Each structure stands twice: as structure tokens, then as C-alpha cells.
Amino acid sequence: MFERIKEALARLLGPARADGDEGGRRRPHNLFEAAAVYVSACAEDDQEQIDEAAGWVSPEALSFGVSELACRAVIALARERDESPQTVARDLLGLPAA
DSSP: OHHHHHHHHHHHHOOOOEEEEETTEEEEOOHHHHHHHHHHHHHTTOHHHHHHHHTTSOHHHHHHHHHHHHHHHHHHHHHHHTSOHHHHHHHHTTOOOO
């Protein structure tokens, strides 16, 4: 059973590319780091950085990371505004109030 979980995680995380070489050690990027760089690059319209971050993890892992980042951002903004997460999400997307 644990082997199947490991295999599923390996497929989700995909082949991680290594960051720069620091003293012979190479640190792979994780999906949350990739998501943070990807989203901030999208906000800044930086196609080169978007492409780089997209190559750090599998598309599925990047999608999960971006989704998690969006959830956390909406929750933080909702707390800051003292509104519901649904209200904030709809406002950010320019949708009418439910």
C-alpha cells in the first residue's frame, strides 16, 4: 500500500529540476516554490520566468500548487477585509455578488 502512495506522489511531483550548484549540492524546487514563482511571474507578465517555473515540477503539481496558493490568498484577503472567502473570490474575478 505504501509503495502505491510513493508511486502516486512521484508521479504528482514529477522529475524535479535542480537549482543552481551550491558547493556541490543541488536542491530541487518544490511545488509551492514553483507555484509562487509562476503566479508572481504571471502577475508581472514575465514569460521567461513563467516558462522556467513551469519546468520545475510536473503540470499536475504546478496546478495543485497554484490552487493552494489561490486558496490561501483568498482566505488571507477575506480575513483582512472581514468578508467571506466567497465574496472576496467573486470580487477578485469581477463576478456579481451571490
